[in-house]
Amino acid sequence: MVRGSIFLTIIIIGGIIMTFLENDSTAQNEKVRNPCVAGSFYPGDSTTLSQTVIKLLDQAEPPKIEGTIIGMVAPHAGYVYSGHVAASGYDLLKNKSINRVVVISPSHIAAFDGSAVYPGTGYRTPLGTIPVDQEFCKKLADQHSSITLSDDGHETRRQGRMEHALEVQLPFLQSVLKDFNLVPIIMGDQQYEICRALGIALADLIKDDKTVIIASSDLSHFHPYDEAVKLDEKVLTAVREWDYINLSRNLSSRVWEACGGGPIVATMIASERLGANQSQIIKYANSGDVPIGEKNSVVGYMSAIFYRTKSSSQKGDFDFKLTENEQKHLMDIAKKSVRSAVEAGQIHECSSGGYASLEKDRGAFVTLNERGRLRGCIGYVSAVQPLYETIRGAAISAALKDSRFPPVKKEELDQITYEISVLSPFHRIYDTDRIEVGKHGLMIRKGKNEGLLLPQVATDNDWNRLTFLQQTCRKAGLSPDAWKDAETDIFVFSAFVFGEEH
Numbered sequence: 001m002v003r004g005s006i007f008l009t010i011i012i013i014g015g016i017i018m019t020f021l022e023n024d025s026t027a028q029n030e031k032v033r034n035p036c037v038a039g040s041f042y043p044g045d046s047t048t049l050s051q052t053v054i055k056l057l058d059q060a061e062p063p064k065i066e067g068t069i070i071g072m073v074a075p076h077a078g079y080v081y082s083g084h085v086a087a088s089g090y091d092l093l094k095n096k097s098i099n100r101v102v103v104i105s106p107s108h109i110a111a112f113d114g115s116a117v118y119p120g121t122g123y124r125t126p127l128g129t130i131p132v133d134q135e136f137c138k139k140l141a142d143q144h145s146s147i148t149l150s151d152d153g154h155e156t157r158r159q160g161r162m163e164h165a166l167e168v169q170l171p172f173l174q175s176v177l178k179d180f181n182l183v184p185i186i187m188g189d190q191q192y193e194i195c196r197a198l199g200i201a202l203a204d205l206i207k208d209d210k211t212v213i214i215a216s217s218d219l220s221h222f223h224p225y226d227e228a229v230k231l232d233e234k235v236l237t238a239v240r241e242w243d244y245i246n247l248s249r250n251l252s253s254r255v256w257e258a259c260g261g262g263p264i265v266a267t268m269i270a271s272e273r274l275g276a277n278q279s280q281i282i283k284y285a286n287s288g289d290v291p292i293g294e295k296n297s298v299v300g301y302m303s304a305i306f307y308r309t310k311s312s313s314q315k316g317d318f319d320f321k322l323t324e325n326e327q328k329h330l331m332d333i334a335k336k337s338v339r340s341a342v343e344a345g346q347i348h349e350c351s352s353g354g355y356a357s358l359e360k361d362r363g364a365f366v367t368l369n370e371r372g373r374l375r376g377c378i379g380y381v382s383a384v385q386p387l388y389e390t391i392r393g394a395a396i397s398a399a400l401k402d403s404r405f406p407p408v409k410k411e412e413l414d415q416i417t418y419e420i421s422v423l424s425p426f427h428r429i430y431d432t433d434r435i436e437v438g439k440h441g442l443m444i445r446k447g448k449n450e451g452l453l454l455p456q457v458a459t460d461n462d463w464n465r466l467t468f469l470q471q472t473c474r475k476a477g478l479s480p481d482a483w484k485d486a487e488t489d490i491f492v493f494s495a496f497v498f499g500e501e502h
Helices: 002-029 046-059 079-093 134-141 167-176 192-205 225-240 244-252 261-273 324-344 387-400 410-415 455-460 465-475
Strands: 068-074 100-106 115-117 122-125 128-131 147-149 181-187 211-216 218-223 278-286 298-308 364-370 373-380 416-423 440-446 449-453 488-499
Touching (some): 046 167, 068 261, 079 167, 122 181, 134 192, 181 192, 181 261, 261 298, 324 488, 364 387, 387 416, 410 416, 440 455
Antiparallel strands (some): 218 298
């Protein structure tokens, strides 16, 4: 009897030990990222945080959207500064049937290669723990060598700080959605190839409309109010016009500003491949717009969405035209700029002439012809400065810096005629049958190789679509058939061309 009791006791104790070990093992397998900016960027206790977010959402007045939201841009500053902008976008997600949210953040704390997908089980805020979609995260990391399961950026601590840009999005999501899983991504490298790889990987894995992608990004930093508004408008325009290639290039060269530009580009690429055909800026403001903000040094904020509609219009449809007076003004700038540079070695002082369309950043080319023969052609593919300044710079470069020709001499000036080509935004094209010879110019990019040909090049040489594609590949330093490669991007654009008779 005693022996039986001892045996029973051993079994019970063993069971208790096994249960303890199992629970301890489960606890060890749980890896939750705890909040790091609760109490600073947003309220630290759950009641106050919930009330704050609900109030911001109640005050939001976003436009009505007819379509399926696939991607979004939201700011990541402290709620007192950017919360009202973020709420305008997040309010559109209320009552949506969404069970997975991908949040893509820049890394303010650590520099590392590629994109880091959090390998843990959850992300915690004062409102609770959001489960990480571990299966999706593992599949995502398998898609491309630049995407890894890693703590980089997520758990990195530097000088007492941890990354805030992903975390601050979560209380809004917890307030507008129920029972969703999270895919947390931090980008340590925001160059175009990294953005492209992440965008394509997400698009390949997302199979329905129950996933939304959030790009966490602020805009310009620490400029005077009016200067910041002008600078931010450049990024807003690229988002409206769906020109993510120029957005990426201009952010990389630091002529535009957005600390989460890479997440925006990756979200645009993924949204495009998932069928989004419209973009809309929901709200723009900066830190100078709130009562405690100062106007002398502000940070810009944007809320924007990318969505799919049944509309026949496509993403970034763009029809750029200039009036006769605007054309004359640009032609006058081109001529005077060349004459001033050739005759006196000076830069011609010019302005937009009060024409608003000439103050917008646009890419453009200036072509010089002498007695009907090409004498120089230089342009700016990226929209990096106001159109009137672009024309001045391109005209001077065409006259003096085209390596195919010697610099223009004074005695040639009266023999030269001018042609100006103003470029539209660039849009990636998937079906090459949609390329219209004579209307579209082409830019082909694969890795770091890139080549561009204007629309008139194809018509001047009597090329068909195939020859146009092959010649643009050659211009990029690629094989003629590189346009067929899955790693090659084909962008189309149009050009508004005007000029003098040869």
